Amino acid sequence: MQxxxxxxxxxxxxxxxxxxxxxxxxxxxxIKFELDSLQKTLFKIGYIENEIKNIKRLNDTSFYSQIHLKKKFKTIYIYYNKKDVDGSVLNAISDNVSDDYFELEFSKAENALNYINSKISGNGLPFSRLYLSNIKIRDKSNLEAHLIVESSEQKRIINDIIIKGYEKFPRSYLKHYLKIKPSQLFDLNKIQNKTEQLNSLSFANEIKSPEVLFSKDSTTLFLYLEKAKSNSFDGFLGFGTNEQTSKLEFDGYLNLNLTNNLNFGESFRLLYKSDENDQKTFEVDASLPYLFKSPIGVDLLLRIFKRDSSFTTINQSAKLHYQIHAKHKIYAGIVSTESNNLLTENATPSITDYKTQYYTLAYQFLNSQSYNLLFPIRSKFYLETGFGNRKNSNNLEKQSQFSIDAFKIFNLNQKNSIYLRLNGSNLISDTYFENELLRFGGINSIRGFEENSLFSTLYGLINTEYRFQLNNSIYIHTIIDAAYFENKTLNTEEKLFGYGFGFGILTKAGLFRFNYANGKTENTQFKLSNSKIHLSLTANF
Structure with a gap:
């Protein structure tokens, strides 16, 4: 029918x-339903006197109707009581607010009233109701009305919070991470927005929206959570051809992360790395959030680095952190380093025993996209600065260090995205020792180079990838990396480039990644023999 x-x-x-x-x-x-809907739409845009004059059946398949729109009213003046509505709420929706009325475009009145009601409800009055009364014509194109607000006199607060599904969920995360606690004014919209942030946690998920039980004198909030697999085992195997010996060499690492096994929200990481430059790294760190139910947590780290038979370096750090918001965290702490020269013969003055002690400040921003299993973190920003002294047998010298690690995924559409990462560090000192230089290179920095094969006093690098998701578990990507570094012990400056491709597959065992990259310096020719293949598997359990 037409x-x-x-x-x-x-x-x-x-x-x-x-x-x-x-x-x-x-x-x-x-047809009748469509005419009724059309009348309501006309009313909302200002034709409040519109009238359906007739509905005619022209033949078996055609109907004709005529609607008289009449006058359009552009503005409505709404009179209100100051005790019912806060002036700041009205200023957010109207450019003209007086002591007893405010002015609105009539077409925006419905949304404005919904906004006012949400603000009243969010102030501990969930059963509030408002409507316009005594609507009448003010002049040719304007209306006026009175705002009536009906609500209970007693404000609702959260009296109790009950967790269903994951009863051992650490309660400190409710108070300090989500900012939800008993005795707080009840606002369901804010609660729903806050509980969605639970999906940013690696160890818990929200399985359904929160529910509320209202009784005569209490309000009980129910949260429905489940414990997620948050432990991970990560490793990679890399191999390439040694330019001097022309032999195939292997390198790799093992990275174990244990999270929330004690239902405290704690995390523990163990790393062991051995690469083709005869360098070994052992690292263990722990993060304990919300100590003694306070908003303060502590991060502890021990790192031991050994380079062939030249030197060893031991780093220890203790930092306090404060969770400002689910996405924001700040750190403050102390970092100490001790390095020992292992060379007993042919000792070089560029490698010497020293000790340093830094006081550090750091800030972290983390934004997740939990719906994407391949790339659950959308953006990250971490900035750290440290100031202190280096002491050796000869003198005491002031030093400072700055580092940044940031990345963002630009989602072009559901399948295509661009990954951009910026990483860098700068050690500022009057003199430098070889065994205190910054080390980078490899799968987690500039790809196409050996792990930790590059030494510098300053470096900065950019990783870029164009990613195409074939489905929810498979993606392919390009590799275009660039880096710049300075080594003041050798008075060198260098530009580096890495090119390649890779893919990732999410299997039952975990995320398997393959990277093929070729690295070159600015003034060298491209050589296929410089290519590196990196394989890694991250398994969750």
Whole structure:
């Protein structure tokens, strides 16, 4: 069946047609419903006196109707009581607010009233109701009305929070991470927004929206959570050809992360790395959040680095952190380093025993996209600075260090995205020892180079990838990396580039990644023998 609707003039017909009403219908009931809907739409945009004049059946398949729009009212003046509505709420929706009325475009009145009601409800009055009373014509194009607010006199607060599904969920995360606690004014919209942040945690998920039980004198909030697999085992195997010996060499690492096994939200990481430059790294760190139910947590780290038979370096750090918001965290702490020269013969002055002690400050921003299993973190920003002294047998010298690690995924659409990462560090000192230089290179920095094969006093690198997701578990990507570094012990400056491709597959065992990259310096020719292949598997359990 076809429906044709006209107005009482050419202009009225144009207004009706601009609303794109449904013209094809299956029966008369559908036609009647469409006319009622169209009348309501006309009312909302200011034609409050619109009237359906007739509905005619032209033949078996066609109906005709005519609507008289009449006058359009552009503005409504709403009178209110100051005790019912806060002035700051009205200023957010109206440019003209006086002591007893505020002015609105009539077409925006419904959304404005919904906004006012949400603010009143969020102030501990969830059963509030408001409406316009005594609506009448003010002049040719304006209306006026009175705002009536009905709500209980007693404000609702959260009296109790009950967790279903994961009863041992650490309660400190409710108070300090989500900012939800008993005795807080009840606001369901804010609670729903906050509980969605639970999906940013690696060890818990929200399985359904929160529910509320209202009784005469109490309000109980129910949260529905489940414990997630948050432990991970990560490793990679790399191999390439040694330019001097022309032999195939292997390198790799093992990285174990244990999270929330004690239902405290704690994390523990163990790393062991051995690479083709005869360098070995052992690292263990722990993070203990919300100590003694306070908003303060502690991070502890021990790192031991050994380079062939030249030197060893031991780093120890203790930092306090404070969770400002689910996405924001700040750190403050102390870092000490001790390095020992292992060379007993042919000792070089560039490697010597020293000790350093830094006081550090850091800030972290983390934004997740938990719906994406391949890339659960959308963006990260970490900035750290440290100031202290280096002491050796000869003198005491002031030093400072700055580092940054940031990345962002730009989602072009559901399948295509661009990954951009910036990483860098700078050691500032009057003199430098070889065994205190910054080390980088490899799968987690500039790809196409051996792990930790590059030494510098300053470096900065950019990793870029164009990613294409074939489905929810497989993706392919390009590799285009660039880096710049300085080594003041050798008075060198160098630009580096890495090119390649890779793919990732999410299997039952975990995320398997393959990277093929070729690295070159600015003034060297491309050599296929410089290519590196990196394989890694991250398994969750």
């Amino acid at each position: 429906l044709k609707i006209d107005g009482y003039s050419e202009f009225e017909t144009q207004v009706i047609d601009s609303l794109n009403y449904l013209k094809k219908h299956t029966d008369y009931a559908s």
